Amino acid sequence: MSECCVSVKDLSMSYGRGDALKGVSFQLEAGTLVALTGANGSGKSTLLKILAGLIQTYRGEASILGQRDTWLTKSEVCFHPSYPWFKPGQRVSDAVKMYAVLRPGYRVAEADELFSRFGFDMGAQLGTLSKGRLALALFILSMGVNARVYLLDEPFGGIDIKTRDEMREVLLRQADERRLFLIATHELSDMERLFDRFILLDHGRIALDGQSDDLREQYGCSIAELMRRKL
Amino acid sequence: MALSFQPDKPIYLQIAAHMKREIIAGSYQPGDRLPSIRDMAMIYEVTPNTIQRALQLLEQEGILRTERTNGKFITADDALLRRLRGDVLRERAAAMTRELLAYGFSSEEILSALSDELKGADSQ
CATH class of the missing domain: 1.10.10.10 (Winged helix-like DNA-binding domain superfamily/Winged helix DNA-binding domain)
Structure with missing residues (x-):
């Protein structure tokens, strides 16, 4: 039995007008890659932000590596937001330096190597990159972080299929038995093979949660197809 | 790839x-x-x-x-590997036969098509 990395119990969260999460419970084990899927507004980002310690006004329980206050676990967590956090004039090399300062154990050499493999000019300003290239740059920055729990919000958005193939390989290289990857994503078809488990959110509730191959066996279809049927 | x-x-x-x-x-x-x-x-x-x-x-x-x-x-274990070979051959043959029969081909048509294919493969 693997170590439990992330646990949420009866987790709920409202933003004034409506409920973003309604009684969500699950436990995630170290050494797994888990996809969090669901339509826009289904609560994926809210869930990741709670786990990242960025939202503290939730009800229910959330813990990371056994620690209940998720804002205390930030050093063990790599949160990858779906929105840009940098100043447009910042250069790729500045961003790497910033991560190296902010994140103890940041793997500068690995980040540099990935930037060079994907053909980035380290002097390029982040604000001048295309949407896809920017998403890829942010992904590479996150892959340099040395953490136990990776919470990635839509890392494949706007990225072409060939680059996604390479990102899959980069992620698998990072994965080890101590780490957990929880990845919110819409891009299923070509990324399905990357995940051990799928959790589908629908209007803030869990609509489906299962091991990938068990779901394929049980429903006789791809996960992408299953998600279409369930929503 | x-x-x-x-x-x-x-x-x-x-x-x-x-x-x-x-x-x-x-x-x-x-x-x-x-x-x-x-x-x-x-x-x-x-x-x-x-x-x-x-x-x-x-x-x-x-x-x-x-x-x-x-x-x-x-x-x-040679015996086991031989058995595996036999199993895979039977399994693949069964799947192909099922599919062709489902199309409505007769045994004779399937056998003759297979034998033509094999001749083609041998002559390459």
């Missing part, structure tokens, strides 16, 4: 089947040591857990054995 999988079938079963084909085709020799689970995960571009599950299945079938400190090995 990684192996492509049928999206509607469990991936671990497809990996196990692929490895059996590799063993029969001689890409893996009897007694060969398998790459590490991590390396196999990179080769197949799936998670280490998926590889683990495929290997467990092959181990249950006796095709692999684990040496506690050295990793996993292809069995050197």
Whole structure:
């Protein structure tokens, strides 16, 4: 039995007008890659932000590596937001330096190597990159972080299929038995093979949660197809 | 380029089947040591857990054995490997026959088409 990395119990969260999460419970084990899927507004980002310690006004329980206050676990967590956090004039090399300062154990050499493999000019300003290239740059920055729990919000958005193939390989290289990857994503078809488990959110509730191959066996279809049927 | 999988079938079963084909085709020799689970995960571009599950299945079938400190090995049991060859041949033939019969082809048509194909393959 693997170590439990992330646990949420009866987790709920409202933003004034409506409920973003309604009684969500699950436990995630170290050494797994888990996809969090669901339509826009289904609560994926809210869930990741709670786990990242960025939202503290939730009800229910959330813990990371056994620690209940998720804002205390930030050093063990790599949160990858779906929105840009940098100043447009910042250069790729500045961003790497910033991560190296902010994140103890940041793997500068690995980040540099990935930037060079994907053909980035380290002097390029982040604000001048295309949407896809920017998403890829942010992904590479996150892959340099040395953490136990990776919470990635839509890392494949706007990225072409060939680059996604390479990102899959980069992620698998990072994965080890101590780490957990929880990845919110819409891009299923070509990324399905990357995940051990799928959790589908629908209007803030869990609509489906299962091991990938068990779901394929049980429903006789791809996960992408299953998600279409369930929503 | 990684192996492509049928999206509607469990991936671990497809990996196990692929490895059996590799063993029969001689890409893996009897007694060969398998790459590490991590390396196999990179080769197949799936998670280490998926590889683990495929290997467990092959181990249950006796095709692999684990040496506690050295990793996993292809069995050197000739009888078992011969049986595996026979099983795969029958399995593939059965699947193809089912499909062709479902189209409504007769046994004679199927046999004659197969024999033509084989002649074609031999002359290459």
